[in-house]
Amino acid sequence: MTTPPPIVSLNRPLFDKREEQYVATALATAQVAGDGPYTARCGQMLEALLGVRKALLTTSCTHALEMSALLLDIRAGDEVIAPSYTFVSTVNAFVLRGARPVFADIRSDTLNLDETNLDRIATTRTKAILPVHYAGVGCEMDAICAFAKQRHVAVVEDNAHGLLGTYKGQFLGTFGGLAVQSFHETKNLSCGEGGALLINDAAFQERAELIRNKGTDRSKFLRGEVDKYTWVDVGSSYLPSDLLAGVLLAQLEKRDEIQARRRAVWEYYERELKGWAAKWDVRLPTIPADCRHPYHIFYLLLPTHALRDNLMAHLRTRRIQSAFHFLPLHLSSMGRRFGGREGLCPVAERVAGQLLRLPLHPCLTVDELGRVAAAVTEFVPGAPAPRS
Numbered sequence: 001m002t003t004p005p006p007i008v009s010l011n012r013p014l015f016d017k018r019e020e021q022y023v024a025t026a027l028a029t030a031q032v033a034g035d036g037p038y039t040a041r042c043g044q045m046l047e048a049l050l051g052v053r054k055a056l057l058t059t060s061c062t063h064a065l066e067m068s069a070l071l072l073d074i075r076a077g078d079e080v081i082a083p084s085y086t087f088v089s090t091v092n093a094f095v096l097r098g099a100r101p102v103f104a105d106i107r108s109d110t111l112n113l114d115e116t117n118l119d120r121i122a123t124t125r126t127k128a129i130l131p132v133h134y135a136g137v138g139c140e141m142d143a144i145c146a147f148a149k150q151r152h153v154a155v156v157e158d159n160a161h162g163l164l165g166t167y168k169g170q171f172l173g174t175f176g177g178l179a180v181q182s183f184h185e186t187k188n189l190s191c192g193e194g195g196a197l198l199i200n201d202a203a204f205q206e207r208a209e210l211i212r213n214k215g216t217d218r219s220k221f222l223r224g225e226v227d228k229y230t231w232v233d234v235g236s237s238y239l240p241s242d243l244l245a246g247v248l249l250a251q252l253e254k255r256d257e258i259q260a261r262r263r264a265v266w267e268y269y270e271r272e273l274k275g276w277a278a279k280w281d282v283r284l285p286t287i288p289a290d291c292r293h294p295y296h297i298f299y300l301l302l303p304t305h306a307l308r309d310n311l312m313a314h315l316r317t318r319r320i321q322s323a324f325h326f327l328p329l330h331l332s333s334m335g336r337r338f339g340g341r342e343g344l345c346p347v348a349e350r351v352a353g354q355l356l357r358l359p360l361h362p363c364l365t366v367d368e369l370g371r372v373a374a375a376v377t378e379f380v381p382g383a384p385a386p387r388s
Helices: 017-029 037-050 061-071 089-095 115-121 141-151 202-212 218-222 242-253 255-280 305-317 346-354 366-377
Strands: 054-058 079-083 100-104 126-129 154-158 178-182 195-199 299-301 355-357
Touching (some): 017 242, 037 054, 061 089, 079 089, 195 202, 305 355
Parallel strands (some): 154 178
Antiparallel strands (some): 054 195, 178 195, 299 355
16 A cells, blocks of 8 residues: 655644754743843844834734733723734734724735725724735835825834845835734744734833733843832733743844755746746736835636635645635624625635645655645646646
8 A cells, every 4th residue: 555645744844953952941941031141132033134123022923912902001992003914913002002994905916904095994993004014015005104104103014924024125024113024833934822012112111011010110120120010001921931032032133044945945836837827827926126025925817716626626636735815804793893894805705716726845855745736736726636
């Protein structure tokens, strides 16, 4: 009996002895709580790398978003503009504070928030705009920031996909007063679960430290600025364990290797699949000339929902994982409570049924890449769907 080939996984972080060493050191020195030495080194590295005023590690990107909502003093009756084609955390953090999400459609090229719709959907209650850099490709930040400045609203960049990506030569995550990063298992650099709040506006820095430390001035105490710490503001426990920070530090230190491997995978797909895609009217990712992306996602946009699902089934028969992505938030049961309905964001609705993500991670082998490319290019749109 022939042994089936191993499954080609959609995601897998590149972990090695360095992560093990840092975790072992944290355990041996019993420095495992939040804001330990690894946490500090990660924050300092992000600050130096990106040029941000302050980078505060958090337990997740979701929690960094929640901190943003607190820092902006979001309250009931406020509105925030966000693309419908995003993960729920982008808006949930603000809904928790009583805000109403206003769902924006996305561009058909980059799948980012369509900045041309802002004037139509903004109101006097708009408090923030939440651009999401889909697949790490930069939104049109010049136009978004200019509009936000004109309307006196905040910009919070959801840069969960975009660490090390740039727009017009400037790092993503450095345009808004606040920005958030993700270090989830599925991201380019990962500690399993984790995130960061990037602070570009000095006005937010001191209060961010208070909110992150359960509303106390513990950070000032640790720096010797006060003789004891106490409760001074609202807040919660947003500190990641230094065990996780040790894993993240190892990832940050080998970022060049990880990014080079991801780039090789992304460019292999683009090279090997462009002929097949052109033949069958399948669209590959669009990368504008003024954007440098971090090779986070490689997706295919099939002509129809049915063809997308058929290709996924075809890949499963070849033991290759693939996935669709976001379901439009405005069509979810929760989104409909905020006025979501069919036809509100037509591009997002169409893309959600057509997009398929291929395996992309730094551990993919040459053999696995060949299997993926061969499986995709042998797929004939319109042929009967295979049985899984």
